[in-house]
Amino acid sequence: MSEPVDVPYVDVLIVGAGLSGIGAASHLRRECPDKTFTLLESRGAVGGTWDLFRYPGVRSDSDMFTLGYSFRPWTDAKAIADGESIRSYVVDTARENGIDAHIRFHHRVVRAEWSSATARWTVTAVRTDPDCGETETVVLTCSFLQVCSGYYRYDQGYSPEFAGAEDFAGRIVHPQHWPADLDHADQRVVVIGSGATAVTLVPSMARTAAHVTMLQRSPSYVAALPGKDALADRLRRRLPAGTAYRVIRWKNVLFSMATYQLSRRRPGLMKSILRKGAAAALPDGYDVDTHFAPAYNPWDQRLCVVPDGDLFAAIRDGRADVVTDRIERFTATGIRLESGAELPADIIVTATGLNLLAIGGMALSVDGSEVTLSETLAYKGMMLSGVPNFSLTVGYTNASWTLKADLVAQYVCRLLRHMDAGGYQSVTPVAPVLDSPEQLAPLIDLESGYVQRSVGLLPRQGPSAPWRLHQNYLRDLRLMRRGPVTDAVRFGRATGPAEAAAPALAKEGTRA
Template identity: 60%
Template sequence: MLIVGAGLSGIGAAHHLQSAFPRRSYTILEARDCIGGTWDLFRYPGVRSDSDMQTLGYRFRPWKQAKAIADGPAILEYVRDTATEAGIDRHIRYGHRVTRAAWSTREARWTIDAVHDGRPVRFTANFLYLCTGYYRYDAGYTPELPGIEQFGGSVIHPQQWPSDLDYAGKRIVVIGSGATAVTLVPALAEQAAHVTMLQRSPTYILSLPAEDAIANALRRTIGDRAGYVVTRWKNIGVSTLIYRLSRRRPQMIRSFIRKAAIRRLPDGYAVDTHFAPRYQPWDQRLCLAPDGDLFASIKAGRASIVTDRIAGFSETGIRLESGAELDADVIVTATGLRLLVFGAIRLQVDEREVKLPETMAYKGMMLSGVPNFAYTIGYTNASWTLKADLVSEYIVRLLRYMDRHGYDQCVPVNDDPTVTERPLLDFDAGYVLRSVHEFPKAGSRQPWQMGMSYAHDLVKLRHGRIDDGAMRFSRLERR
C-alpha cells in the first residue's frame, strides 16, 4: 500500500490500515517536510477549525482538550501525536512529490514516480491511496484586483502569511467574507489599530461556544472514550438537523441566524446590509464565530464590516464604488482557495492516460476504470474526518474481502447507461465552481452518487456489500 499525503486524512488512513493489517507494509509519501498538511501549512493569526473536534477528530482517538472549536496549533499537535504514538511517522518519506502513477493490469501493480531533492524516485505498490486534499498548497486564489500595485503597504494572502509581519497598531483591510476572513478579523483586531472586513456580499455566520459544556461534563463523568463517542453522535445529530432544516425550511434558519446576530451586535446595527446573504443557508458552508468573537470585535469598535465593491486602489488604501475610501497599512486578500485534483498526479492505466472528468466516482472514494485505487474527499456540509474515517474503514473491508477470496485486483465499472452525470462537488462556493469541471463526475444513482450524509454513508461504507455488482474483481494468472 502506498499512501500519498501525511495530513489529517493520510495519518488516519495509515492508522486504520496498520491496525487491521499489522503485517502489511505501507509507505506514506509527503511532498512537504513535515506532518500536518493543512494544519501545518496555514499559519495566519487565529487559524482554527470551523468544525468541532469531536467530529473533526479521529473516531479511534478521543479529543481530550476542553476547547471543541480548536486552533490550528492544537489540531496539528493532535495529528502529530497520533502519528508518533502509533509509529506511523516511521513510514513517512518526506519531501517526495508524486508526479505520476501508472497501473499495470498484467502485474496488478502501481508504479509511482516522485521527485525528491530534485531527483526522480520510483516506488511500486499493489494499492494506491491518495490523501492529498483538494486544493493547491503553493498558492491561494486571488481575483483580478486592477491597480493594487499602486498600494504602498503590504498585500498578503493568508496562505502565505509571513511569520515576521508586525501588524500591531496598523490599519488592516481584509478582503473576503468566508471562513478565513471571519477567523482573521477578530484575531487581528486584538493588536491592530482597526480591522475592516470588506465584502462584496454577506455570509451566514453562526456563533457557537468554543467549549462544549456537555462534552466536558461527559468526559469527567464517564471517561474520555465513552464521553467522546456520545458527544460525537450528539454533534453529528445537531449538525445534520441544522443542515436538513436549512435545505427544507431555509427561511426559518435564516431568521434564527439573523436574530442570533442581532443579539450580539450593537443596537441599530445594519444587520440586513452586512449579515443577510442572497443565497440560502448551506448553499455555501456556514461560517463559525467561536464565542461570537467576530461580533464582539465589532461591538467593541475594534473591527467593522463594509459591504461594497472595489473601484480601485491608492497608495494609502482602497477606493470603493460607493465613493468611500478605506485607509489601510495592510491589505489581506482572504479570497479563497485554488482547487487541485489529486495533487496534480497524472494517472495511467495500462499506458493510457486517465482523463479525470471522464471518470465517475464510485461511492465518493474510487474511480471507474481505475483499479486498486482510492482517495479521500471529505464532506462539504460536515467535518472532513467523518468521511475520511469511513473511507479508510471501507478500504480495510475491501482488502480483507480480496485477501479472503484471493483477488489481486478490484475496479469499479460503470456499465449502466441509465446513470447520468452530476458534479462531484455539488456546492455553490466560488472555489468549487471555478474548478469542479476538472474533477471526476458523480452519478445519478448508487453507488455513483457523492453522498453528503454521514448516516447514509455509515450504513453504505461500514456495512454495505463489497461485491455489489459495480465492483469487479480478478486474479493474476499464475505461471
Template identity: 60%
Template sequence: MEHLDVLIVGAGLSGIGAAYRVQTQAPDRSYAILESRDAIGGTWDLFRYPGIRSDSDMFTLGFPFHSWDGKAIADGQDIREYVNETASTYGIDKHIRFGQRVLRASWSSETARWTVETDDSSYTCSFLYSCTGYYDYEQGYVVDFPGQESFQGRVVHPQHWPTDLDYSGKRVVIIGSGATAVTLVPAMAGTAAHVTMLQRTPSYVASRPASDAFANRVRGLLPDKLAHRVVRTKNIAMSTLTYNALRKFPAHAAWLLNSMAAKQLPESIPVDPHFTPRYKPWDQRLCLVPDSDLFRALRKGTASVLTDEIERFTPTGLLLKSGAELDADVVVTATGLKMVALGKIELTVDGRPVPVSETFVYKGLMLSGVPNLAWCVGYTNNSWTLRSDLSSQFVARLLNHLRETGTDICLPEIDPAEYDAPRRPVVDLSSGYIQRAAGILPRQGPNGPWRLRQNYPRDLLMFRFGSIEDGVLKFTRREQAAADRRTAHSGG
C-alpha cells in the same frame, strides 16, 4: 524500486487516519505514507495565519480511535500537535517518507501494480490511496485586482502568511467573507489599529461556544475513551439533525440565522445587507465563530464590515465601486482557495492518460475506470474526518476482500448511459472556489453509488456493512486482466 502493498499520499488528518485503519484492519499489508512537505499535519501545518482554528467541533473532527481532550473549537497549533501525537502513539510516524511529492502514477494491468514517481524516487504499490484533500498547497486563489501594483502598503494571502508581518497599529482590510475572513478579523482586531472586513457578498455566520459544556461534564464522569465516544455520538447526531432541518426549511433557517446575527451586532451595522446572503443556508458552507468573537470585535469598534465591490487599488488603499475610498496599510486577500484533484497527480492506466474530470466517483472515493485507487474526501456539511475515516475503513475492507477472494484488481465500472448525465462536481456546493474547479474535479452521477451524499448515518451503514460485491465494483485476477488487455489490443 521499493514495493509496498499500499501507498498513502499525504500525512495530514486523512493520511494519518488511513494509516491507522490499514495497520489495524488490514495488518498483513505493508504501507508507507509519502508526504511532500517536511512535517506532519497537512492543512493544519500549512496554514499559519492569525486565529487559524477548526470550524467543526474537535470531537468529530478528531479521530474516533484517539480521544480529543481540548476545547470543542481548537486553534491550529493544538490540532497540529494532536495529529503529531496520534502518529507517534500508533507508530505511524515511522512509515512516513518526507519530501516525497508525488508527480505521476502509472497503472499496469500486466503486473497489477502502480508505479509512483516522486521528485527524486520511484515506488511500486498494489493499491494507491490519495489522502491529499482537494486544496492546492502551492497557492490559493488570487484575484488580479486593478491597480494593485500601485499600492504602497503590503498585500498578503492567508495561505502563505509571512512570519515578518507586523500589523500592530496598522489599518488592515481583509477582502472576503468566508471562514478565513471571519477568523482573521477578531484575531487581528486586538492588535491592529482597525480591521475592516470588505465583502462583495455576505455569508451566513453562526456563533457557538468554544468549549463544550456537555463534554466537560461527561469527561468528569466517564473514562476518557467512553466519554469521547459519548460526546462524539451526541455531536454527530446534533450536527446531522441541524443540517437536515436547515436544508428542509431554508426560509425559516435563513430567518433564524439572520435573527441570531442581528442580536449580536451593534446598531451601526445592520444585518441586511452585511449578514444576509442571497443563497439558501448550506448552499455554501456555514461560517462558525467561537464565543461570538467576530461580533464582539464589531461591537467594540475595533473591527467593521463593509459590503461593496472593489473598483481598484490606490497607493493608499482601495477605491470602491460605490465611490468610497478605504485607507489601508495592510490588505489581506482572503479570496478563497484553489482546488485540485488528487494532489495534481498525473494518472495513466495501461499507458492511457486519465482525464480525472471525466471520471465519476464511486462511493465518494474511487474513480470510474481506474483500478486499485481511492481518493479520500471528507464532508462539507459536517466534520471532514467523519467521512474520511469511513472511507479508510472501506479501503481496509477492500484490501481484505482482495486477499480473501484471491483477486488482485478492483475496478468501478459505470453504465455508459450514465455518462450523459449533466456535469456535477463531486463537491456539491455553490461556493465560488468549487464552481471555479468544476472542470477539474471528478463528477458525481445522478444516483446510486455514483452519488456523493452528505449523510453520515447512511454512509456509516454503506461503508461498514454494505456488500463489497455490489455488481458495480469488478474484481479480477492479474492474469485475466492482462489477457483481456492483450485481447483488446489485438482487436479480438
C-alpha cells in the same frame, strides 16, 4: 522525524501525511496488520492543512469531537480548536501509532501508472533536498494507491488580479502564505473576503491592530457557537475518556445533520434563525440585512462558525467593521470602492480562497491510457470508475472532514481484507450506463467560488448509490461500514505471466 529506509515496493502507498493520511495509515495498521505501507508527503512536516496555515487565529470551523479521529479521543477543553492544537493532535497520532517512521518527506507524486499484467501501480515522485533545493526522481511500486492529499493546491492560494495593486505602499498578503515577520500591531488592516478564513482573521487581528475592516462583495452566513462544549466537560468528569468521546461525537454528528436538513427543507426558517442570532450579537440598529443576510440559502455555501461570537464582539467593540461593496482599485494608501468610498490600509489581506487541485495534481494512467478525472465517476465518493486499486479522500462539505475520511479509510481496509480472502489482486469500479448527461452531478456540491472555478476538472457523481452520495453520515455509515464491497466493481488477478506478477523486489517495507 528521520527518513525511513528505502522501500521499493509496499502493499499500500498513501499520498499525504495530513489529517486524512495519518488517519488512513492508523486504520491500516490496526485493521490490516499484515500490510506494508509508506506515506509520501510533499512538504517537510506532518499535519497538512494544519501545518501549512499559520495566519493569526487559524482554527477549525468543525468541532473537534467530529474532526478528531474515531479511534483517538479529543481531550482538550476547546471544542473549536486552534490550528496549532490540531497540528499537535495529528503529529501525536502519527507518533503514537508508529506512523512517523513510514513517512518520506519532500516527496511530491507526479505520476502513477497501473499495469494489469502485474496488478501494480508504478508511482513516480520528485524528491526535493530541503537543504540545497536539488531534486531527484524516485520510483516506487504498490498494489493499492490511497490518495489523501485533499483537494486544493498547497503551493498557491487563489488571489484575483486587483487593479492598482502595484501602487499600494503597504503589504499585501494571502493567508495561505502568511509572512512570519508581519507585525500588524497598531496597523490599519483590510481583509478581503467573507468566508471562514476572513471571519477567523478579523477578530484575531483586531486584538492588536489599530482597526480591521472585513471587505466583502457579498455576505456569508455566520453563526456563533460556544468555544467549549459544556456537556463534554461534564461527561468527561463522569465517564471514561473513550466513552465520553463517543457520546459527544454522536451528539455533535446528529446536531450538524439536523441543522443541515433544516437548512435544506426549511431554508426560510433557517435564514430567520441565523439572522436573529446575528442581530442579537451585533449593536442595536446594525444593518444585518446588508452585511450578514446572503441572497443564497444556508448551506448552498459552507456556513461560517465563530467561536463565542468573537467576530460579532469585535464589531460591537468598534475594533472591526464590515463593508459590503466592490473594489474599483487599490491605491497607494488603501482601496477605492465602486461606491466612491475609500478604505485606508497599511496591510491588505486577500482571504479570497483556494485553488482546487484533485489528487495532488498527479497524472494517472491505466494500461497506457491516460485518465481524465472529469470523465470518471466517483464510486462511493472514494474510488474512480475504470481505475483499479485506487482511492481518494474528500471529506464532507456539510460536516467534519474526518467523519468521511474515517469511513474511507475503514472501507479501504475492508476491501483489502476481502481481496485477500478471495485471492484477488485488483478491484475496479465499473461505471453504470447512463441515459443522459443530466444524470451526472458534481463531486462537490457547493456554490462557493473556489469550488465553481474548478468543479469541471473533478470527477463527477452518477444518478444513484453507490455512484451518488448525499452528504449524509448515517447513510454513508450503513453503506461503507455495513454495505457490500462487491457492488458495481470487478475483481481480478494479474493478467501477465506468474513471474511478471511477482514482486520484482522483496517487500523491504516495515510491516503495518
